Amino acid sequence: MGHPTFFDELNRADLGGVAYKNLHLKKKILAWFTQHDNSTIADLSRELNASTPKVTHLLSDLLREGLVSDYGKIDSTGGRKPNIYGIAPDAGFFVGVEVKKFHVNIGLLDFKRNLVKITERIPYQLENTPASLDMLCEIIGRFLDALPVPREKVMGMGVNISGRIQYATGYSHNFFNFSEAPLSQVFESRTGIRTFLENDSRAMAFGEFSSGALRQEKNALFINLDHGIGLGILVNGQLYHGKSGFAGEFGHMPVFNNERMCHCGKKGCLETEASGQALIRHFMEKLGEGVTTIVQPDPQTGQVLLDDIIAAAAKGDILAIELIGAIGEKLGKGIAMLINLFNPELVILGGSMSATGDIIRLPIKSAINKYSLPLVNNDMQLVLSTLGEKAGVTGACLLVRNKLLSLA
Template structure:
């Protein structure tokens, strides 16, 4: 039985269980630290030389680790060096948005080896939408050219309330009694994990994006909705029930707009992509001019969020003005976060972050107005480096992390 087959065997115990855990530690060490010798592994894992040698030999035989030759030495016997075979295993990441999905495949050493972006898809909370999503994932796997047995897990990001520990989604595809992960595993034939999209994006950005040495980081997903991922001391923060980060549902405004959560006055009703879309259509209906209608001859009901974002990049005045309004209101929410968390870094991601200074400048102005200067002066504000790939990368890395954790 190979190592990856052992991982999926729930009946292993005793010495075999301990050996699997040690092998996971070896793989994790090699992935994160690079190549190493047996002596370095013995020190890292606190095991004997014969034990480390046997474990490495088994991983070599399974095609997961390879011998890279001997280390140059000034004297004595030259030790062998070992390293990971990156393409021995893969992780699939699926980032689901309201009008499209992104799917990517990463290898053991975090390299994104295949990526399909902006695949047309409409997210609805029904069985048809879920089955369509599964079909798109199957098509990607088929086109990727990777043996399905080498894909160790799939990470699926959804907006809304997700409990990754139980595998339940409470905002979308919540019509089955069983956990959504159970359905996905049966449909796709791969171990599945769920994650909130903003939290996965935060994890991707933290590990492969704009974050450097910062440990306390807030990631804002400014998209159709408004979400947040929180990293405290370099670890994702989930809260008691796994739902931490519901920034969009802070009751910050006294309005009569009903949020998708069913309440009124949420930040998301005034400072999100859906708020921008609503304002844009309202202004056009009232007679405001825009290049989206006059030049592209779009019907007002056909306009989607990406159309407004692209129009702003093309200097459409109405789009720019409304994005500034959304930015000003969002800045109030960010000022509140800075006063509460005193973070080292706030990252802005999601589709609205692609508008650059059109949203950044009003946010900065409002932060300066509402945040405490002693608290905010050490907080950096940056845009996402990974952009729309953040969710896919984060999903892949979270599956990899959880598979290689020191528990089965």
């Protein structure tokens, strides 16, 4: 038998002694490459506080396994030119699964943050039932069966789902909590791939913070505008989870005195008047009043879909534009509270309703100017997500990569 590979050691819980220390250093080498691109052995030794012979030995293992590449000599003046090393893009891969109310997005990311494959908007109905969980596992299984890379090179999988998620333990408190085992373990047992669970808004936020609209900002907010309202928080360059992992329940701030019951069990939550669900409710009320629109209710359910309202707004439908604008103004008031509280450099609008662009952004901006303190918001930027539907899948993959390399 040959030497155990990096992947073998990564999945062993009983690793100890020199083998554990070597694995830890290998993870630090790979982590350094993901954060700082290519380096020489001398640079790695200095940054990791490890001897040159030790780094050389571990690099040779990573080179042999195809996890690291030798990119040749570095340009330098005089003396012997050192070789420069970096991560191999196909060193390992990560699967990201984003579970939405009516569809699933699932993708495969390589070590260099390239989306090798992504399948978007797979039809799906999210319900807190065993049948819905079985269907989700079937969707994931079909994607894994059609991978364009060897399955053994998939280092881990991230699954994003709405509601209260404990990232550290893998428990979901709103969906698929039928078992005493963490939901992450349930997915792991069904797929054979190490799995991590995250709240959908935080994963989308991390994707956007890592590969999207963020430039050099260290303090930012990501607002997920969908059927519900979610929030991802970046503080000093780190995704903020809170004490128990539940930070970001922005949609359940008690903003309105409307006596309308929220699905969380409380009354007056921001979601009751400023979410995609609220937009659908207001739209149905206007249809009942006979207001003209190009949106047609589903002939079987009699309901309109959020995606149909968004599409109608893009086509210039007056009712859709007016109701989205009203939602934006209410959202802006809530976001103004966040700005006064966090004083962020950047606020990113993401999720399905952000696809309406300035139709929702401008009312939000106007309300922010009205309700937040000028000294707090005067140099704050309000932008739209650059990753769109890919934000959640990207964030899920990167969170898994960082977790496995001890960066998160």
